Amino acid sequence: MAQNILINDLPLEIFIKILKEVDGVSLGKCRRVCKKWRDGIDGSDQIWHEVCRKEFKHSSEIAKRKAGNICRWYHIYKNLKMWIDITTFDKKVREFYKFSLHDKSHALDVDYGVLPLKDAKGVVFYDMSNLKYIPVAISETNCCKVTNNDHVSVILTKTGLYVQKCVDSNGVTEGFFKAENFVLSGEVIYFHNGTRAGELLLYRLSSQKKGPMSRPIFDTLAILPEGKFAVQLDVCERKNGPLIIASTFFEIILVEYDFFPHEQEPKCSFPVNKLTMYKRLLRLKDRLQSS
Template sequence: MTDIESLPVETFLDILKLIDGVTLAKCRSVCKKWKDCIDGTDWLWHEICKNEFKFSSKIAKQKSGSDCDWYHIYKNLKMWSKVMSFERNVREFYKFTLHDKNHALDVNYNILPLRDTRGVVMYDMSTLKYIPVSVPEKNCVKIANNDFATVILLKSGMYIQKTIDNITNMSEAFFEADNFVLAGNNVYFFNNRNVYKCDLSLDNLSSKLIIHCDYDIKDIQYDNNVIHIFTDCAKIVNVYKNKTTEVKPINVPPEWTKQIKYIRAINDKNFVCYSRNLFKIETDKYRHLYLDFPPITALFFYADIVLIGTRQGEILLYRLASQKRAIKPIFEDIATLPGDKFAVQLDVCERKSGPVIVVATFFEIFLIEIDFFPHEKELKKSFPVNKQYMYKRLLRLRDRIALNYS
């Protein structure tokens, strides 16, 4: 009979990946050898996250980048079920000089970009410290990073800056674009009704037309080798790897489609669309539709839960699992902003110590910090290698944008 201690490491890991996250965490306490093996194999926690938090873990990783490994992503998402039992610290983080509802850009790769009079300034979400590089362009709409590239969307178009080892290859490009999604080694973007792909693995950057859409496009997403195009007429166009397409309607009464103003989506089966009082949520597990929903000023879709901002300054937690058919929605009160301020944008970034909720108003950025694991807080003295690449790309893009707008 073979003792588990004498199994090859590969076989031991194959066994561990079959168990749940709580059991895997307990296995860390068996002995130092097991703890070192489990802690040193982050893909184990990636598998656990995919099994238990299929979509929210993907969003969390995209937001936190390499600053949070999969083990910490799992721990944080597990603790969201108990979030109301933790103290929530609300504090003002940044004050803007101009009135605007689009001051904060989406948190991406652990970076919070803020748009002010001098352009876009950036903060590291791990330390909440200023990153000494700014994009000198007030009309910046979106910034995305990964290990392969940095992409910046301006009102005039989209800049791409690659991470490259061979400087003779083409490392940057500009395309006319209305919006984009960065997915691994590819950038998918649309301009008017045309959808394109830019392959970052090629030596020279170029765009390839994928499809001409018959409808005006509201948003684009990419998931599991499928491009999902959300249109203004409440139709979803799916483009598959073999270039076949499928058009499906969002399941709401036709007379409501003109009311839909905002969409937050992962794919065509997991999304939320809403306007002032219309609220439609569709996920693999849950479907909710409200015609008379409390007025929403901001929303963050986390797949299993939804954070909602109201005109009264409340930040509410809406758990999909707790909602019952044909009854009023159930909310939990995360926090209330001071004075008459209310959220116009919401975002969440997971840190090793717990999540931070970013709340943008017309004039301020408020942070709601929740310390699930306060002992995990750490002081960083320098950027890790992956952030150094990103930092250099941002510097090059800053210089290119400044040159074009001088």
């Protein structure tokens, strides 16, 4: 005799497999069915990773790499979905950091939720989740790139590549390589040698007009203070919305958006994964000073 099985009676792994076939908007509706469904969906970030992969294949990977553990895939999806309406939201534009040296490359790339800033005395770091100073300053003026993840921290200088695994891990924990640039992917580093060297605008592919005489159409995201113009731009997604970093020759100016005000980051101590990263950066600082 056939027996009817209710969807709530399915094993969790089967339920998750079904939800992976659902688009993001429908998945959001499923969250509102009942507490059990919401807990199941929110407790499985792989569902939202799959949705991001299908709807924002490349941009979601870049956003997650820059945000690190600041955002789960759920927050990445929500933010990317809202970017189409970003010009309708209120924003806060403020000066964040002032430099003593005139340079066009003060702000290194945001990575793993960390903003590295380069000045005359070296590199300082800020946590993008709360914009707090990370108490690790590196007195290396030739620093070109800083990358972190849960496994390793890597610093590229003009002399080469410094690699630092977890300080308390077994086996080889550090290394140095001659390199001109690199990419960190999980536990693998790819590096190479011998290669060649006033308004914030949004360019939407969907808004462009076709035709030989058509001109690019831009939306204005923000207008910087009078006399200021950006020479570098970067974006980091946070739980409550994106944070745009505009670097001028002398300042860092932040443009903050609150897509989801209820998702504000609570004021709490640094989580374990960030403390581990800070230890690695401290070790790299010591190595650079002694080299």
